[in-house]
Each structure stands twice: as structure tokens, then as C-alpha cells.
Amino acid sequence: MDISYLSRIEQEAISICQDLIRIPSVNFGDGKGDEAAVAAYVVASLAEVGIQATMYESAPGRCNVMARLEGTNSQRPGLVVHGHIDVVPANADDWSVDPFSGEIRDGMIWGRGAVDMKNMDAMILATVREWARTGYKPPRDIVLAFFADEEAGSIYGSHWLVNNHPELFAGCTEAISEVGGFSVTVGNGKRLYMIETAEKGIHWMRLTANGRAGHGSVMNDENALTRLTEAVAAIGKFQWPQRYSTTVKALFKRVAEATGKTYDEKDLRPLLSEVGFAARMIGATLQNTANPTMLEAGYKANVIPGSASAVIDGRFIPGFEDELNATIESLIGPHVTIETITRDKALEVPFEGDLVDAMCAAILKEDSEAIPVPYLMSGGTDNKALAELGIIGYGFSPLKLDADFDFMAMFHGVDERVPVDGLTFGVRTLKDFLENC
Numbered sequence: 125m126d127i128s129y130l131s132r133i134e135q136e137a138i139s140i141c142q143d144l145i146r147i148p149s150v151n152f153g154d155g156k157g158d159e160a161a162v163a164a165y166v167v168a169s170l171a172e173v174g175i176q177a178t179m180y181e182s183a184p185g186r187c188n189v190m191a192r193l194e195g196t197n198s199q200r201p202g203l204v205v206h207g208h209i210d211v212v213p214a215n216a217d218d219w220s221v222d223p224f225s226g227e228i229r230d231g232m233i234w235g236r237g238a239v240d241m242k243n244m245d246a247m248i249l250a251t252v253r254e255w256a257r258t259g260y261k262p263p264r265d266i267v268l269a270f271f272a273d274e275e276a277g278s279i280y281g282s283h284w285l286v287n288n289h290p291e292l293f294a295g296c297t298e299a300i301s302e303v304g305g306f307s308v309t310v311g312n313g314k315r316l317y318m319i320e321t322a323e324k325g326i327h328w329m330r331l332t333a334n335g336r337a338g339h340g341s342v343m344n345d346e347n348a349l350t351r352l353t354e355a356v357a358a359i360g361k362f363q364w365p366q367r368y369s370t371t372v373k374a375l376f377k378r379v380a381e382a383t384g385k386t387y388d389e390k391d392l393r394p395l396l397s398e399v400g401f402a403a404r405m406i407g408a409t410l411q412n413t414a415n416p417t418m419l420e421a422g423y424k425a426n427v428i429p430g431s432a433s434a435v436i437d438g439r440f441i442p443g444f445e446d447e448l449n450a451t452i453e454s455l456i457g458p459h460v461t462i463e464t465i466t467r468d469k470a471l472e473v474p475f476e477g478d479l480v481d482a483m484c485a486a487i488l489k490e491d492s493e494a495i496p497v498p499y500l501m502s503g504g505t506d507n508k509a510l511a512e513l514g515i516i517g518y519g520f521s522p523l524k525l526d527a528d529f530d531f532m533a534m535f536h537g538v539d540e541r542v543p544v545d546g547l548t549f550g551v552r553t554l555k556d557f558l559e560n561c
Contacts, residue, residue: 127544133251133552136250145224147165148236149209155183166245170268173256186272187272190268193255195265196262196263202293204510219538219539241303244301244521248554263559281506297514303521304320306524306531317494319519322498323501324442325439327448328465329438329465330435330465331433333431334430334431334459335347335459336428337427338427338428339426356416362414362451369472370474393407393410402531414437418434420433468508473518475497486553507519523549524549
């Protein structure tokens with residue numbers, strides 16, 4: 125694909141994204157990950173244009189990168205611009221291309237991390253490198269953060285830095301990061317740009333059932349596996365009630381206005397069909413969810429184990445954490461215990477203020493027909509850790525997407541890829557935002 129006609133910053137965003145994808149920084153969970161090589165690339169990329177960055181290693185190979193850019197008015201509160209540099213695993217046999225090739229094909233950059241979230245990392249680096257070359261200073265101090273371990277609870281990344289080096293974020297009151305500012309084409313062809321102003325909370329839990337161990341050939345009415353699977357099935361089949369947050373209501377009001385459809389605050393589900401590829405993710409923000417994800421039990425075909433365990437991925441709407449936990453307790457039965465693996469707060473902030481205005485203006489500058497809207501994210505980001513310091517976080521990694529591009533399927537999916545023209549739109553929009561926020 126010929127990119128010679130693009131501006132320097134656009135070309136760099138593309139090439140840096142490819143470079144980052146080509147450096148495997150796979151996070152397998154349970155502390156098994158290695159961001160050292162990609163962190164070194166980030167440090168070198170910044171050093172090349174005279175920006176000093178520091179690497180913080182929370183454990184062997186678990187590396188974070190931090191830098192601070194002085195603004196023209198350091199009396200103003202600073203802004204944290206952050207991305208994570210780890211990615212989830214990829215099975216190459218399932219992919220159409222090498223998942224760590226960074227190949228450009230069909231107008232897309234392919235590879236693990238293309239949307240989650242080495243595309244945004246590349247946009248950040250391309251923007252600040254351009255500033256350094258031209259001598260530009262942003263209007264406020266910018267703290268750049270490239271975190272490890274976001275894909276496994278941020279234990280070795282943002283949470284570690286917040287707990288051990290809070291001084292790095294001194295003076296910062298706001299932050300931006302991934303999964304926001306992307307376009308969704310609704311039923312009548314209008315483009316909504318979803319800015320993330322809220323996140324569901326996380327409660328990953330391990331269920332353990334105990335019973336009577338014994339020979340597989342005899343009767344056993346205290347079988348740990350039976351007890352566990354009954355609990356897992358009850359959770360997996362449970363129909364959670366609809367619970368609408370302030371952000372969800374605001375989003376669907378705008379969807380109704382844009383499409384001319386009816387807005388019924390008692391049941392927003394009929395409007396889901398209007399939001400295209402985002403329907404699956406947005407649907408998950410209308411209620412709490414709890415999905416069984418892992419099972420572990422037994423060691424031989426003819427031995428009934430004395431215990432069995434499962435992992436449940438619980439996510440709660442802002443304000444409904446207690447309901448999630450109480451419901452799980454009521455479903456599991458008397459012989460199953462719950463252990464928290466990871467717990468993190470839900471976030472929700474208003475869709476208003478100077479920073480939001482700057483996001484909307486930057487999007488509208490690139491797409492005059494854009495309709496910026498707030499949304500609640502079904503997953504979580506490193507903004508949760510920064511919230512411990514009182515920093516208000518938003519999802520703003522802008523992308524203009526074709527109506528038929530299933531963006532949400534790219535996250536942790538096979539053949540993950542990002543449109544080149546979406547990325548170039550994004551870096552132009554991000555630069556404009558950061559220069560006017």
C-alpha cells in the first residue's frame with residue numbers, strides 16, 4: 125500500500141504501529157508476561173527525538189515506560205495520556221496472517237494488538253515525536269504512560285505504579301486512553317462517535333466445590349464436580365435484570381434522536397439494533413454479567429476428586445456491585461465457596477466539561493457529520509488504577525470506521541486488524557485534541 129502521499133505524522137503512526145505489533149509482548153496472565161522489548165522500543169522512539177523516558181520494572185520483564193512533557197502553562201492541571209503495551213495470546217494456526225507480522229493487506233494493518241491497543245500507542249508516539257521535531261509545546265503538562273499487564277488486571281502495570289510511584293502523576297487531574305472516539309454507523313447512516321465516560325466494574329472470582337473423593341465406580345452423592353457444575357450452570361444461565369446507568373440512558377437518548385426511533389427508558393433493548401457492530405458490547409452494559417471462563421478438576425478417569433474449581437468473570441454496572449455479589453452467592457449452593465481473584469471499581473463521569481468539549485471539537489473538525497456520544501464500556505482500562513489518585517479518565521483513541529467493519533470482534537479476536545485510513549484519521553484527531561485541551 126502506497127503511503128507516500130500521507131503526512132509525516134500519518135506515515136509514522138502506520139510504521140510505528142507495525143513495529144509495535146512485530147514485537148510480541150504477550151501477557152498469558154498469572155504473572156506470565158514480558159513487555160521488556162516493546163518498552164525498550166518506546167524508550168528508544170522517544171529518545172530519538174530528544175524526549176527522556178524512564179522504564180519502571182515491577183517484576184522481571186514486566187516493564188512500564190513513563191515520560192513527562194512540559195506544557196506552555198504548567199500551572200494548569202496535567203493530563204495523563206496512556207496506553208498499555210501488552211497483548212493477549214494469539215494462536216497463529218487460526219489466523220490468516222502471522223499475528224506478529226504487522227502486515228498491511230486490504231487497507232488494514234493486521235496483527236495482535238492492532239486495535240488493543242498498539243494502534244493508540246502508535247498515535248501517541250507519532251504525535252509527541254512530531255511535537256519534539258517542531259519544538260511545539262502542548263497547552264498543559266502531558267504525562268505519557270505506557271503500562272504493562274493491562275490484559276491481566278494491571279497488577280504489574282498501572283496499579284503497581286499508582287501504589288509505588290504516585291509522584292509520577294503529580295498535578296494530573298484527567299486522563300485519556302483506549303476504546304473511545306470510534307465511529308459507529310447507525311441504521312440511517314449517521315455516524316456516532318462513542319466516547320467512553322464509564323466502565324463496568326470487575327469481579328473475577330474462583331468458585332471451589334468440596335466433596336468426598338473416591339473411586340469412580342461407586343455411588344457418590346457428595347461429588348465435588350457435580351456440585352461445581354450445578355453452580356456454574358446456574359450462573360451461566362441466569363437472566364440478569366436490566367439496570368440502566370446514567371451514561372447508558374444518555375447514549376440511548378442520542379441514538380433515538382439520531383435515528384428517529386422511540387426512546388423508552390423502561391426498556392432500551394429495542395434500540396440495540398440501531399448501533400451496528402457495537403450492539404453486542406453495548407448490550408452487555410444494560411445489565412450485570414457473570415460468565416464462566418475456566419474449569420479445573422480431577423486427575424484420572426476413575427477417581428472422583430475431592431475438590432473442583434471454576435473461574436467466573438463478573439462485571440457490574442456502576443452502582444450495582446452488591447447486587448452482582450449477592451446474586452452469585454444465592455446461585456452457588458451451600459457446598460461452594462467464592463474467592464476473589466481480581467476486583468476493580470466501576471467508573472462513571474458526566475459527558476461534559478472542557479476536556480469533553482475538546483474531544484468533540486477534534487472529532488467534528490475531521491468529520492463534520494459526526495455525532496459524539498457517551499458510552500459505558502463493558503470491559504475495563506487502566507483508568508481504574510488512575511482513579512485511585514482522583515484522576516478522571518476517558519476513553520478517547522479516535523478511529524473513523526466503515527459501517528461494515530466489526531470493530532468489537534477485533535478485540536482479542538482472530539485476524540485482529542485496524543484500517544489504515546482509520547488510524548490516520550485517529551492520529552490527526554488525537555493531535556488536534558491534545559493541542560486544544
